[in-house]
Amino acid sequence: MSIAPDGASRDHPVLVVDFGAQYAQLIARRVREAHIYSEIVPHSISADEIADRQPGAVIFSGGPKSVHVEGSPRIDPDVYRLGIPILGICYGAQLIAAQLGGEVSRTGVGEYGRTAMSVSHPGTLFSPDEDTERPVWMSHFDSISTPPDGFVVTASTPQAPVAALENPDQRIFGVQFHPEVAHTPGGQAVLERFLYRGAGLAPSWTTESFIDEAVAAIRAQIGDGRAVCGLSGGVDSAVAAALVHRAVGHQLTCVFVDTGLMRQDEGQQVIDAFRRSQGIELIAVDAADRFFDALVGVIDPEEKRKIIGELFIRIFEEAANQVDGAAYLVQGTLYPDVIESGSDSAAKIKSHHNVGGIPEEMDFELVEPLRDLFKDEVRAVGHELGLPDEIVWRHPFPGPGLGVRVIGEVTPDKAALLAKADAIVRAEITAAGLEREIWQAFAVLPDIRTVGVMGDERTYGQVVVIRAVTSEDAMTADWARLPYELLEKMSSRIINEVDGINRVAYDITSKPPGTIEWE
The missing domain is CATH 3.40.50.880 (Class I glutamine amidotransferase (GATase) domain)
Known part of the structure; x- marks a missing residue:
């Protein structure tokens, strides 16, 4: 043969x-x-x-x-x-x-x-x-x-x-x-x-050809049905939603749950990008109070993840039930997820990690238009679909959000403080032209206080740790060799602009032995 x-x-x-x-x-x-x-x-x-x-x-x-x-x-x-x-x-x-x-x-x-x-x-x-x-x-x-x-x-x-x-x-x-x-x-x-x-092969695999094939496949799968998509604020779910919307238009409804643990201004960016710019029907749920109430006194990171994931499911379920006749669930599963899980396509699902595990009583047919793509290809598709750069080039963000970057108990004040410091880190990375070279850059708020001197007064403030890594696929990662001048600027801005911070440290641990996230 x-x-x-x-x-x-x-x-x-x-x-x-x-x-x-x-x-x-x-x-x-x-x-x-x-x-x-x-x-x-x-x-x-x-x-x-x-x-x-x-x-x-x-x-x-x-x-x-x-x-x-x-x-x-x-x-x-x-x-x-x-x-x-x-x-x-x-x-x-x-x-x-x-x-x-x-x-x-x-x-x-x-x-x-x-x-x-x-x-x-x-x-x-x-x-x-x-x-x-x-x-x-x-x-x-x-x-x-x-x-x-x-x-x-x-x-x-x-x-x-x-x-x-x-x-x-x-x-x-x-x-x-x-x-x-x-x-x-x-x-x-x-x-x-x-x-x-x-091999005599032609370079025919392009973003445009993928979009055309994906749109046809989505239309064939969904037909005249209704679909829901849980937007997380990350690039994967955003591109999946935009692609399905191009295929079936008003038959898609997106659900965005603002946990209060998002990056600074991220919730409004998602709403603006999808409801206003893309014209996608969007149910936005402000659930910050519910998440903070559920996290009172919780310190263990795995317990935090479980609480945040289960509450997200409940709130997503409440919102999804508002969409009459929805039989399809859109998720941003990527090819590395498929490889690592070793699973084949499944027509029906009961749980899936991208939305924290859908409860058994919700019976959706899964739509995963990005399951053949790597992250860099997803970004290219998002750009071709007209998504704004702040969505397409957004750095990866853990499902529990700032809940696992605030070490120890998560409170509204700690989350707000961390969000401000994190915004400074990301803004300076962008200003330095490094946003697309760095896999992830963010701030961590460890449960530590240190003595400092600000003005002529002694302080006993909190520490912020800056984390920046380079990686191909997040399976391994190296700490980013950021210029000293950039680190100095980040530190100065965080201490001067974020009340309660008197010390900034930089994490120089690679993966392995560490992980990218702290929890």
Whole structure:
């Protein structure tokens, strides 16, 4: 069987086979950045199952195992007979060599981090216009020592005699390095050469094409029915609502519950963006008093989360029941959520994390128009749909809101104080032009008081901690190296403008070992 579509769409995706790599999601995202649709599949997938998907190409990810270890992950060897273009990365390249008759050796010396690679001839994956010596990012212990018959070695390193290999007739390629990571200069170009030259795919996956397909699918699902959407103030639910509204218009009603734990002015921004700008029917519920009453005396973070989540459900239920005949629930589930949960689409739901867990008596059919997208793609769709930048580029925000950024008991005064400090942090990040480089930047109010001197008087005020991180997907994160001048400005403004704060600290903990949020 030979499968060779002219382009890759959702009908002919590039399948990223996950061999346990930490970078599988990143590979899929890099393929999407080349405007070709991709999906992640488990290594247990059979050749018949792959053939049924009619993919435009297949990419084998890296993995933590050795091909010499008993029980290490394998791919159905019949995959190589399908005629589908294949690229193996790191472990994936070694697996290709091992399964097709080459040799993978335990040299006793690995390569980790930046490594100098020598390109012997360009082949399909490299350009003759580039230097033959180039840096790449390696992470391997075993090495391919002998390629399978019919394969040509195109690059090597001191510890990897076969750093890249290819069989252009069979359209099977392998690289020992990681082209998907930013530490490999020109790595994206290597992936694109495989996709465009090696697999013959066309860059047809665009924001516009996604919107057109999604609108058609939403209309087919909802028909003449009514739908409700729980807006959280975040970008995911906002884009999902805007997309469904484009598809079915007045058949959608959004519910926004203001918990009193939102970021400063966020509630009004949501109302303005959807009711006034987008013309979407919106039920806005000011429930701040109910949430603060429920949180009196509560200190344990898990108990706070439970109280906030359950009360949100009750209030959402009250509002949703005002929408006569609503049978569909719109939620902003993203592709990483689907991957991590390992679940398939379900027509009916009883609970879902995006709205805190819908109670059993509410029986909605789920509409998840963004479940195939990564966060950066969601932002692009939101921009195309005309949502304002303050919604599209809003940093991620936890479901319980400021309730888990106020450490200890949550009170209206503490929440208001934190909201002011947080607004200053975010405003200065934006003014410095770093809003789109930083994954999240926010303030935390720990349950700490410290001695200070303001004017000629002794103070005993509260501490604000600034947290800013960079990340690709929030699964790991590094603390952001903000300029000292920016930190100084944030600290000065917070102490001068937020009454009751006399000290500001900066959190320089990465994830792991810490988490992005404090609770």
